[in-house]
Amino acid sequence: MSAQYDQIGDKTENWDVLPVRSGYMEGHTIFKVLGSVKGKSVLDLACGDGLYTRQFKERGATRVVGVDISEEMIRIAQQNEEAQPLGLEYHVSDVASMPSLGSFDLVTAVYLLHYASSPEHMLRMCRSIHAHLKPGGSFVTYAFNPDFSAKGPNSTRYGITMLAFPEAPRDGQAISAELHTKNPFTIHFSYWSRSTHEQALRAAGFHTITWQRPECSPEGLAKYGQAFWQDYIDNPHAVALRCEK
Template identity: 80%
Template sequence: MSAQYDQLGEKLTNWDVLPVRSEYLEGHTFFKALGSVKGRTVLDLACGDGLYTRQLKARGASRVVGVDISEEMIRSARRHEEEQPLGIEYHVSDVADMAPLGTFDCVTAVYLLHYAQSPEHLLRMCRNIHAHLKPGGSFVTYAFNPGFSARGPNSTRYGITMLDFPESPRDGQAISAELHTKSPFTIHFSYWSQGTHERTLREAGFHTLTWMRPECSPEGVVRAGREFWQDYLDNPHAVALRCER
């Protein structure tokens, strides 16, 4: 999975402006699931160029560490850090093979688990995430929605189109999505059912798993109107998941 993000490079720099990735939808839902990070330590996995990593620090986290499998994404994140130092550390690693970085109050990941290449890879990811949490800590991720329906709304107006999504996807099945930025690009990942997510996370040691469908913030409703967001909210491509250690 590192290769696709290394190759995408600059195309990823403006995908946070898409409606589906906006602060009104993705950001609002993710931070609502996470709660306050003021004074807490956070490990941000699949951090990309540090979009959410920097926001975690800005929200008062005492220590923030970002990890991504893509060297290109980490180079971009480090450039941001050099230009505007926040005291964030960045590392290149596959989460499944990540060396110990300490223990944290929270581990976060916006788009990670669906990049697991096999059930074993997924379990190794989850075990390593668990190992990096303090007792009582939380893992909060924003992940591909196992309940996404091929028959539901799938409009390009939100900035994403699932390509040839099967009506009954199988665990491990290859999935593709097109992102409609100024320079459109396609990402590839694997489908994992809700049951597989939950069994794997519990086997890794997590409990009290809470799924949260995306919500639009009041600001987003004012900006675009509730009707604009409704099709996406009825069939979101991603959902939040909070797991307690």
């Protein structure tokens, strides 16, 4: 996983403007599920260039730490921090073998668990996440939708296309998606079922696992209209999960 993002590098710098990744859909859903971060400590895993890491701090979080397996993505994140200092801390690490960075009120991960190479690898990720949460803390992640349908709507107008997605994917099957940014790029990951996600999370000690389909913000509906978003709402490529310690 680190190698592909090291190679993608600056191509990701404008992917947050894609309709599917904008604050209208992805960002709106993440913050709705997460709730207020004001006064809380946040560990942002798979932080990439720090898109959400910075937003957590701007929304009032106290200590905010970003972690990513890609040295190139962390280089870009640190570059952004130097240009506009917010007091953020960044580390390069595989979540499955991450050293202790402290205890946090919230752990977040936007696109992480589908990069697990096996159920055992996912379990190691989840155990590491659980270990970094304070008692009563929450883990909120945005992950590939296990219920995504190859037969459902899959329009490029949202900025992402699933490539040759099988009608009946099996656990661990290789999946690819193309992001239609100014400089398009492809990412590769693995398909994991709902049950595999939940087994790993529960084995790691989480309870009250809640799946949340993405929702469009009022601003997004006002700008584009319900008809524009409906195909994606009916068949989203990603969903949110909230897990309590």
